Amino acid sequence: MEVEIIKANPVIPGDACVDRSSRKRVAAYCRVSTDDEDQIKSYNSMVRYYTDLIKSNKEWDMAGVYADKAITGTKVDKRENFQRLIDDCLDGKIDMVIAKSIPRFARNTLDTLKYVRMLKERNIDVYFEVEKIHSLKDGEFLLTILSSVAQQEVENTSAYVRKGLKMKMERGEMVGFQGCLGYDYDPVTKTLSINEEGAEDVKYIFDRYIAGAGGCMIARELNEMGKRTIKGNKWTVSSVMGIVKNEKYKGDLLMGKTYTVDAISKRRLQNMGQEDKYYIKNHHPAIVSEDIFDKAQEIRNKRNGNRCKPSVESGSRIKYSRQYAFSSLIECGYCGKIVSRRSWHSNTNHTKTIWQCSNSTKNGKQNCPESKGVPEEVLEKAFLESYRMLCDNNNDVIDEFIKRVDKALSEDSVESKLVKAKNTDTNLRSKRSILLEKYLDGSVAQDIYETKDLELVRKLAANDAAIESLKNSVNIEKVHRIRLKEFRKVLEENRYLEKFDRSVFESLIEKVILGGYDEDGNSDPYKVTFIYRTGYKDDLYGCKTRYSNTSTNKKCSNSSDEVKAVCSNCSDDTCGDGCSFVPTKG
Structure with a gap:
């Protein structure tokens, strides 16, 4: 049997090497990681060295010297000229790349292998002078070992630097100062x-x-x-x-x-x-x-008392909880923005709590010029009047509220949410354990393992914070449920609230609109509109004048006739205007 040997042809039809001249287009890459004087001299020396080296070889054509100055080698995405080198290689402008050593090319093992393999697929050689490695000729095993050594060197250096900084801080020396106003x-x-x-x-x-x-x-x-x-x-x-x-x-x-x-x-x-x-x-x-x-x-x-503690992983707040009865429930009747709580004269004995349009307070009065600051006690007394009128004139609405209370008492409690959160904690820890096992037996790569494990750690931290919040809410919910039962009794007995009750307010009200216009189109910044959860709406005009003095309680007695005398716009028609209840969509 005779075997004919067909000699290999390095130029394969369709390959990136087609139509290349016999002379190789060679580029060099060099980098220094700091900008001190010695490193800059080294950088300039390397640029001159590779320029002379490539031009002195008759078989090479100069494709350029790509150099990054004062840039770390651990993150290739920060090195603009390195990325430009890779782009030119992929565009077919370069046949071979010369680098002084593996650490000068990249100090991250994954990056070294990634880019060497990328260029190798296009038949582009990377030559490391110190190690005397050609990526097209030599095996990947030696490259992997040496690049791992380079990465370990970076990690060791980083550990030494961190230790040195800690020793300085222990001695009371200031480190890491980035500038400070004043x-x-x-x-x-x-x-x-x-x-x-x-x-x-x-x-x-x-x-x-x-x-x-x-x-x-x-x-x-x-x-x-x-x-x-x-x-x-x-x-x-x-x-x-x-x-x-x-x-x-x-x-x-x-x-x-x-x-x-x-x-x-x-x-x-x-x-x-x-x-x-x-x-x-x-x-x-x-x-x-x-x-x-x-x-x-x-x-x-x-x-900041109404926010939970920051997450350990992200440093961000995890959950916002309403601190005050009106928080996140009041909307500006002029611009539609949230109305926020503020304190006037907070450093004096005449402290006054008011609610005002956040668009006006944060962005300037010109953004919502008609809005005013309304005292909190005015809003509370306005709700008391609206609630009393509800009890007087709307038995069908009361029946609907009682049904809602019963539903609220029968729905899942915070305790059930706490159980679900604890089950989530168990599942996340189980997933993390399984992921670790897969990483140890080699079925999951290190970079994938680190990414997924970090994601699970973040979820665990967020869930742990939720568990702590739910634990604190259990006792609050028990008190709330007791108060809801008492509220149900109040509604059934058709009694009046003598003072503002947050639990009653939150169980009844969907939203409050502060400010707006009367029937004649005149602006009334003290108009308060309560939108109930049943869809009914109650408008009260000129609330500041009516509720900012002690005589309000006398005016708002249990007699519906007396209420009418105070509220000039009030009507017996529950579908009319003024203080009556008007059904709305939703």
């Missing part, structure tokens, strides 16, 4: 000194915040005065609150607020206890006194 930083002595111009803005923010102004209002005022943040940007709520929360302004220093998850992704998260923190009192001159700073924190915590 302070100048001396890089030689590593000390902070007060910048008077910026300090005035800081004092203004604290003074206004303690006086009762919110972050939106303060930001608007600063922007109107032409003030800018330390980065030259316009002020926002977050930038204002960043000043209010910063302990540096009382002369203290907290280090370790964030931490790096891993050396490869360089992802940083808020430190919720995963790493040590370092707090130094009286570290530098204070701009505001400790009393002022503590007062600001007290106000901030009080305002």
Whole structure:
């Protein structure tokens, strides 16, 4: 038997190599990771070296030198020239790439293999000078081992750096300072000194915040005065609150607020206890006194009291819970925005709680000029009158409410939701255990395992927070259910409420509209419209005048005739206008 050997032809029809000249188009890639003087010299030397190397070879054509300066090798998406090199390779402009070593090409094993394989599929060779590896000729095993060593070197270096930073923080040295309004930083002595111009803005923010102004209002005022943040940007709520929360302004220093998850992704998260923190009192001159700073924190915590604690994984709030009876239920009758709760004269003995259109308070009066701040007691007394009239004139509505109460008492309680949340916790932990087993037996790749495991950890953290919230709500629900039963009894006996009851209000009211127009088209910022859960609507006009004095209770007696005398628009027709109940859709 005679066997004829057909010699291999490196140029295959249809391959990317078709119509290429005999001379290889060669490009070089070089990178330095810092911008200090020695590294820049090395960078310039490498560019000259590869330019001369390629031009001196008669079999090569110069395809360019692609160089990234002061860029880390762990994240290729941050290296613009590296990405440009890959794009040119995929466009058929390059036959071979030269890199000094594997760590200069990429310090992430997955990235190294990904791009080498990508180029290899197009018959493009990558040559690593130090290791003397040609990707087209040499096996992938050695490349994998050496790239893993490069990645381990990065992780070791990162660990050494973190340890060194911790030692500095333990000694009280300031690390990671990124600039701070009101302070100048001396890089030689590593000390902070007060910048008077910026300090005035800081004092203004604290003074206004303690006086009762919110972050939106303060930001608007600063922007109107032409003030800018330390980065030259316009002020926002977050930038204002960043000043209010910063302990540096009382002369203290907290280090370790964030931490790096891993050396490869360089992802940083808020430190919720995963790493040590370092707090130094009286570290530098204070701009505001400790009393002022503590007062600001007290106000901030009080305002944030209606929100759950941040998630450990994301640092974001998980759930919003209504703190006040009218929270999220009042809508502006002029612009349709949410009406929010505010305090007037919060620093005096004449504190007054009012509800006002958030569009007006946050974005400026010009955005909703007809809205006014309505005292909370006016809204409560308006509801009491509306409720009394309901009991007087609408027995069919009362029957419907009683049915709703019975339904509410028979529906799933918080306890059942707590059981479901605990079952979810068990399922998530089981999924995480199964995922780990699959990773250990090799059926799931490391990158897929890390992504899915992180997702499960986040879900567990959110579910744990929900469980804690539900536990706190169990006792509240028990009290609420008792009050609902009492409310049912009140409705059946057709008695009047002597004072505002949140449980009764929330069980009856779907929405409240504050402000609007009367029958003649005149604006009435103190008009209050209650939309009941049954679909009935009750309009009350001029509520501030009627309910902001002690004589209101006398006017709103149990007699329906007396109610009519007070409410000039009131009608016996339950489908009429004024204070009557008008059915609405939904």
